[in-house]
Amino acid sequence: MSRLLYTATWLFDVRILDIVNENGFPELRMAHLHVPRNLDLEGTRLTELAIRAEMSKQAMGELVDQCETMGLVERRPHKEDRRAKVVCFTTEGRHLIAVVERALATAEREMLALVGIKRMEEVVSGLMAYCERRAVGPQRRRTPGLPIKGAETGEARRARRPTTE
Secondary structure, three states, rough: OOHHHHHHHHHHHHHHHHHHHHOOOOOHHHHHHHHHOOOOOOOEEHHHHHHHHHHOOOHHHHHHHHHHHOEEEEEOOOOOOOEEEEEEEEHHHHHHHHHHHHHHHHHHHHHHHHOOHHHHHHHHHHHHHHHHHHHOOOOOOOOOOOOOOOOOOHHHHHHHHOOOO
């Protein structure tokens, strides 16, 4: 089942990326998606992006550099700590978000047409139940797809102790 979930996710993501590439972002690759998937609209520090994507700061820095070269993001001074930088979407980066949202809707419609509404509803409800049950309690990792704004930093996560609720 693990291989099947991985393959389905990969096929879905590839379809989204194909649509994005065809609609004004031909240089974007799968790895670059770690940046917009983890970037808050008001901006996020590089260290936090790396934590959210579960990759090294150096690897995330390379992806941010590439996205910056493509004009999708820019580094700005942090509002409270002028020594620090915050990665922010540019106008083109915000346009990318809109294109990704349309690509996602298209990919969902195509998937629905392939598997039918009954199967799609069963898959979605089954995956939602699994994610809701697994997302309860202390976690080692951030659950992808859950809201990022207000997400704990790595330090806060490590400092938190399991509760007995």
